[in-house]
Amino acid sequence: MKTLRVPEATITRLSVYSRFLEHLDQRGIVTVSSGEIAQGVGVSPAQVRKDLAYFGEFGTRGVGYNVKDLMWYILKILGLDEPWPLVLVGAGNLGLALCTYKGFNERGFSIVGVFDNDPNKIGKKIANLEVYHPEKMPEVITRHKVRVGIITVPSHAAQEVTDLMVKNGLQAILNYAPVALNVPENIEIRNVDMSTKLEILTFNLSKKEL
């Protein structure tokens, strides 16, 4: 695979394309044009072609793309041709919601360990998983070959959890706490801000009032 620097916006769109292709495949559709993909997901056909061009030649001029082939190719690009075991730290409401979020399983993600340092939570079950004390993290990470951790603790505890995840060998962290975290340069980290999309809505509504 090329090692070209691919913009994150492209990766995000690939994810959207692959869901759309899955939807077509389920309906028994065999081929699709870049124009149809574009219309289906709300971007321009040129954007679809440009995004796919990062990864080589696809499709046949005048015929389009084979739905199944393209879908699998994109999943492979995204690294989703293999299962991804995850650990999650923070067995609160959000942690519980993520453990039962169907959108994860559909993409091959499975949470294999849930941790919390609250004695009232340790030993309880969340979606068939027992909540463990964080000291059991190394054992779970080794057993399931986990590379990615999810943080759903309150902001004040997030850096400590991050440091623990890095110490235990995790390579990537998805952070839901509304706080910026420090990690070594070789660790991938992304923050999920639950309110950013709300602010796009309020921006648009505010304009309408004027």
Add this chain to the structure above:
Amino acid sequence: MKTLRVPEATITRLSVYSRFLEHLDQRGIVTVSSGEIAQGVGVSPAQVRKDLAYFGEFGTRGVGYNVKDLMWYILKILGLDEPWPLVLVGAGNLGLALCTYKGFNERGFSIVGVFDNDPNKIGKKIANLEVYHPEKMPEVITRHKVRVGIITVPSHAAQEVTDLMVKNGLQAILNYAPVALNVPENIEIRNVDMSTKLEILTFNLSKKEL
């Protein structure tokens, strides 16, 4: 305010800038350069200047921006100089997590009504709010002048809830169900996909193996 078409990526970054400015303000810092903002949030200085230029002239050459002024101006741009009451439909784990999500309150969002059609949930309390049957939605929307709704029901119920929200006069919808929803053209809708950022991580990790 200009009615220039502003890219959503700019709105998202404005949101990030405003949080960074708030952080500076709390530490008593009075002025900041575009370079410092850029470094603080991880974009280029040119990007910061370009994003702000959509909304007119800011800052003084050689001096930079006044932190408080710029922060308030951005909040005003985002429509966050006023409180935003919200209704939420779907009193499951994710709904509960959002009702107690501190990141909402910090930005002026407050959930004023929670609805579910599950008889086991109606009447229960979530974060000081009683869960109501959806038939009470019009009353709550009118009383609190709500314009924005949040959907946290399972995928199969999401379109029905959307239609109900539109019928009850909501103007914008934030959808957490992993499904595409149909709305009239005058309704703003955004989907929050909880797994997209995970896929950016897995893409990056997959590349590292090669």
